[in-house]
Amino acid sequence: MKKICLLILAVMILFTACGACAEEPLSFSTFGEAVSAAKEAVVEGESVYCISSEGYCIALIKQDGRFFRAVTFFDEHGNELYSAYHDAFAPEKEQFADDEYSILCEYLMTLPVQYTEELTVVPLTQEDLDAMAGKTVAEVMSEPWEMGMMNYPEGAEANGDVVFPMVKGFCKYELVINEPFEVYQERRARDHYDPVTAMSLINYADLTVRSVSYSGLSDNMLDLRYQADGTRSYAAEPAFENYDLMIEIADILAAVWENGEPDQETKEALIAKLTEEHPEAADMIRQMVESFRSSYD
Numbered sequence: 001m002k003k004i005c006l007l008i009l010a011v012m013i014l015f016t017a018c019g020a021c022a023e024e025p026l027s028f029s030t031f032g033e034a035v036s037a038a039k040e041a042v043v044e045g046e047s048v049y050c051i052s053s054e055g056y057c058i059a060l061i062k063q064d065g066r067f068f069r070a071v072t073f074f075d076e077h078g079n080e081l082y083s084a085y086h087d088a089f090a091p092e093k094e095q096f097a098d099d100e101y102s103i104l105c106e107y108l109m110t111l112p113v114q115y116t117e118e119l120t121v122v123p124l125t126q127e128d129l130d131a132m133a134g135k136t137v138a139e140v141m142s143e144p145w146e147m148g149m150m151n152y153p154e155g156a157e158a159n160g161d162v163v164f165p166m167v168k169g170f171c172k173y174e175l176v177i178n179e180p181f182e183v184y185q186e187r188r189a190r191d192h193y194d195p196v197t198a199m200s201l202i203n204y205a206d207l208t209v210r211s212v213s214y215s216g217l218s219d220n221m222l223d224l225r226y227q228a229d230g231t232r233s234y235a236a237e238p239a240f241e242n243y244d245l246m247i248e249i250a251d252i253l254a255a256v257w258e259n260g261e262p263d264q265e266t267k268e269a270l271i272a273k274l275t276e277e278h279p280e281a282a283d284m285i286r287q288m289v290e291s292f293r294s295s296y297d
Contacts (some may be wrong), residue, residue, distance in 0.1 A: 024078050026068050029113065034059035035049050037057045037059070038061045041062045050222040056073045057073065058223075060071070069221060069222070069227060071116070084104075085097050098178055106238065109147070122230075123171045123214045124182075129213060138206065141201070147168045152164075163175065163176050164177070165215070166212075167218045168217070171216075172218045173213060176209070192202050253288060
């Protein structure tokens with residue numbers, strides 16, 4: 001009897017240990033190994049890995065309904081190769097730096113994986129989504145949902161639904177507004193930003209929600225600003241203090257764009273002038289000029 005009890009205890013211990021092992025994150029030696037594992041289990045058609053300008057790489061792996069991301073960071077040589085790729089990349093001149101990108105990727109695949117973590121991917125329930133019906137866009141964008149617009153509706157047309165793509169954590173959603181296309185079109189004509197920005201949301205904040213539905217996984221899974229539980233860490237991001245400057249530049253761009261979008265040479269001259277006046281905002285100025293638009297097309 002004693003031997004039987006000991007045997008049962010041993011089996012229980014072994015079972016418990018195996019169960020614990022099954023819950024441990026995946027492990028990879030190199031980033032290339034992680035990318036290979038990611039390609040074997042493509043995540044719902046989404047990107048399986050990314051190389052970030054912030055100096056890190058992420059591979060996204062799906063296994064048995066669970067999601068993992070393997071992370072590595074550039075070393076000194078990786079930074080040098082990325083700089084070479086960045087300097088050679090000029091899409092406006094149709095220079096896509098394929099050789100530099102291949103060299104960069106080949107090297108990054110040899111880097112060791114620093115850590116692998118499991119992501120918490122839990123879409124909002126249909127009950128929660130249904131509760132948003134009748135609310136305004138502003139209300140949906142606030143607590144407790146904290147959902148954010150990703151871009152403008154694609155293919156919005158008369159007599160059709162106007163559907164805003166939205167995101168919360170690692171999940172994407174589609175928000176359908178009650179108002180007809182003509183109302184959206186009129187609001188879009190006021191909006192000088194592409195994609196949707198915090199400044200442009202005022203144009204859509206009072207629109208009302210007809211329905212919200214889950215539409216898949218978001219690219220936030222490949223963004224280290226989002227922690228493993230899907231919440232975004234703002235502490236690591238420097239706050240932009242000169243909001244008034246942003247508005248001032250937007251007004252300048254609106255005047256330049258009044259008679260249509262200028263050519264690239266004019267844009268570059270404008271970027272140079274504004275950057276000379278505000279060198280501390282060089283990156284923001286270029287981003288605003290390159291994404292600016294004057295009206296709804």
